[in-house]
Amino acid sequence: MKRKTIIRLLSPFIYLLFINSTQAQIQGLSGWNIYLDPGHSQKENMGIYNYSEAEKNLGVGLALRQMLLSETDIDTVYICRTNDQQYVSLSQRTDQANQLGAAWYHSIHSDAGAPDRNSTLLLWGQYYNGEEKNPNGGKALSDIMINHLTNGMRIASSGSIGDCSFYTWSDYCANSGGPYLYVNRTTNMPSELSEAGHHTNPRQNTLNMNADWKRLEARTMFWSILDLHGITRPDVRIVTGIVKNKEGGKPINGAQITIADQTYITDTYESLFYQYSSDPDQLSNGFYYIENVEPENDSVTVIASAENFYPETVKVAVRNDFFTFKDFYLVSAIPPKIVETVPEQGDTAFSVLNDIRIVFSRPMDEQSVDSALVFDPLFAHRLVWKNGSRELYVKSDSLQFETEYTITIRGQARDKYGHRLDGNGDGAPGDSFRLQFRTDHDQIPPEIVGQYPVENQQQVEREPIISIQYDERIDSASVTEEVFKLERFADRSRVPIYILQYDTEEKTAINIIPQSGLFADNIYVMRIYPGLKDLLGNEVNDYHSITFRTGDYNFEGPVIDDFENGTSNWWQPTQSGSTTGQTEETKMFASADLTNVLTQSTKAMKIDYGWDENASEWLIREYLSGGAPRSVQFDKNNILQVYIFGDGSGNQFRFAVDDRLPSTGASYHEVSPWITIDWIGWKLVCWDMINEGTGEWLGDGNLDGTLRMDSFQLTHTEGAALSGTLYFDDLRVVKKMAVPVTIKETEQKVPDRYALSQ
Structure with missing residues (x-):
């Protein structure tokens, strides 16, 4: 009918x-x-x-x-x-x-x-x-x-x-x-x-x-x-799978899969991915899906091919009750070439402290490369292969200052599939590759590029983390209490301190923590004497000081989350629909790697982040979803604080709160102004809601009624790093409570000293 x-x-x-x-x-x-x-x-x-x-x-x-x-x-x-x-x-x-x-x-x-x-x-x-x-x-x-x-x-x-x-x-x-x-x-x-x-x-x-x-x-x-409904499904006859590059497993765009008279072409930038990215090489899925195949003797012949790959033909038994899966791992036919070197070609100021790194486009036959290497002039070295035989590190402590070097890889070097090296990148195999560079001289001692407090800063907290950031790595043996001294100006008395050293690949940050709380409304001088050295022994000969005055207050108020019980009350950044412009590097977890020594913390929140440089906007929302921390309520006559271990990336951070509780809604979200993360090491980050006002997001810009913590938020700015790691500890909401000027110093327990490389 x-x-x-x-x-x-x-x-x-x-x-x-x-x-x-x-x-x-x-x-x-x-x-x-x-x-x-x-x-x-x-x-x-x-x-x-x-x-x-x-x-x-x-x-x-x-x-x-x-x-x-x-x-x-x-x-x-x-x-x-x-x-x-x-x-x-x-x-x-x-x-x-x-x-x-x-x-x-x-x-x-x-x-x-x-x-x-x-x-x-x-x-x-x-x-x-x-x-x-x-x-x-x-x-x-x-x-x-x-x-x-x-x-x-x-x-x-x-x-x-x-x-x-x-x-x-x-x-x-x-x-x-x-x-x-x-x-x-x-x-x-x-x-x-x-x-x-x-x-x-x-x-x-x-x-x-x-x-x-x-x-x-x-x-x-x-x-x-x-x-x-107890209905028998008819014969399925669907063959599907993913076509990948055998080297690294990346799905292949534009691959052709043929079964009898049906051909499926996997998605390409031109056919699909241009809608979601401006980078033609960023996205791929390699997916194919062919329905209504006609098996002979319960099987079909499947041919997978792609430009610049060797084709593969297989016979596949076809299921009649479910999908028939067949994945392909095709081998590239393109000869290997050099895609990156450190130093770059023609570098005239390569540091003798750095490893030489050569990155190949394909996994290499390590022995064939090792035997094809020529160093001029010759220097003592050690070869280390990484990343599945794609990266070669030449490690040496014998490079000389102000010397020209040439490293040659002869054309007989081969990849793991026997393809000879394309040394000049013209697509033809068998060419040699030459890397020429000159080492630098180094006579410049470390320089201060950032500090907290700044000179003559007023109203500094009585339990400060004093931070001095240098433009290069510091020899930890030169970081002593003879170089870093904290002094109370009124009586010239020396304040016992703890010294913490944090090293990144290129910089060092020194955190100075007084062993006990400082007197209220007093002048202090952080004195940095000559003697600090970089890794090449260049010594600082200048004296530097930072003068600051403490405030006449204490911070008092409840802890929202000290993370000692982990981070189960917080979503992963990507669980929030507001998060956008991030990469797969972005994730959050509890960590004991770096914690706030000022409070003797044993756990902190760690966020690894990555930004998609092709995105039009960037936001990571680290949302507080429930538990006791979400029940802490306050009003705008407070200061939100969290200790953040910065990575000096230049990206930005802000607080977000819900207002008008118990009412909820998308428009009941307010944020602090953005704060640029231009420091390395621990720093107390504050939002004085009355005096600093709000930023722009979903709300009306007014902090109305009862508030609670909503989220930490991060964004990317032009010129800032595309990836990094931040730690958050001891989130709290406080008020400044006046204290007598003559208040005694309060003891605080901090580890004696440690150095950390990250």
């Missing part, structure tokens, strides 16, 4: 009611219907590389709708949105599903987390007592779908879990009785929510961009629905 299609417009948003118009292939869904909810709207919940969860969810929902309508006898498929321009709220979705009397409700999502996390998850409606919500069914479909989805995506799984059991960090279910998720709680039919991988995972989100990957995800849901 010919069926008709009904399209109905219902304010304030569109829903589509479809009824099959042709004789269905698969029987057994007649009389049943489903409401599909592609989670979020427009481009909400932005994932890595500027592709949002909302866009991916819609593509999966539309694909699943098409499969159900064209391949089964289902009566009706509802879907809450059909394009990326519509905005549909949660309540509009569930209200409509209830009004329509839908038989089932499925919400399509992906997850967020650290860049290295990627897993599936199904969440069904559950009451606080552990029972499934009424009407039942969501658990049954979730238990089926978690297996198909996980096996189809070939990633880890977090399981099929009742939502109250999953969200244990929240007391919502305990207070309300559950279910926890809105789509499970407010719908009148069986329901569940699927999380298909993490859109914050670089590999996963480049796959999500592909339309056929969304069909793969939808296909696993389609099979799950058939299994729920």
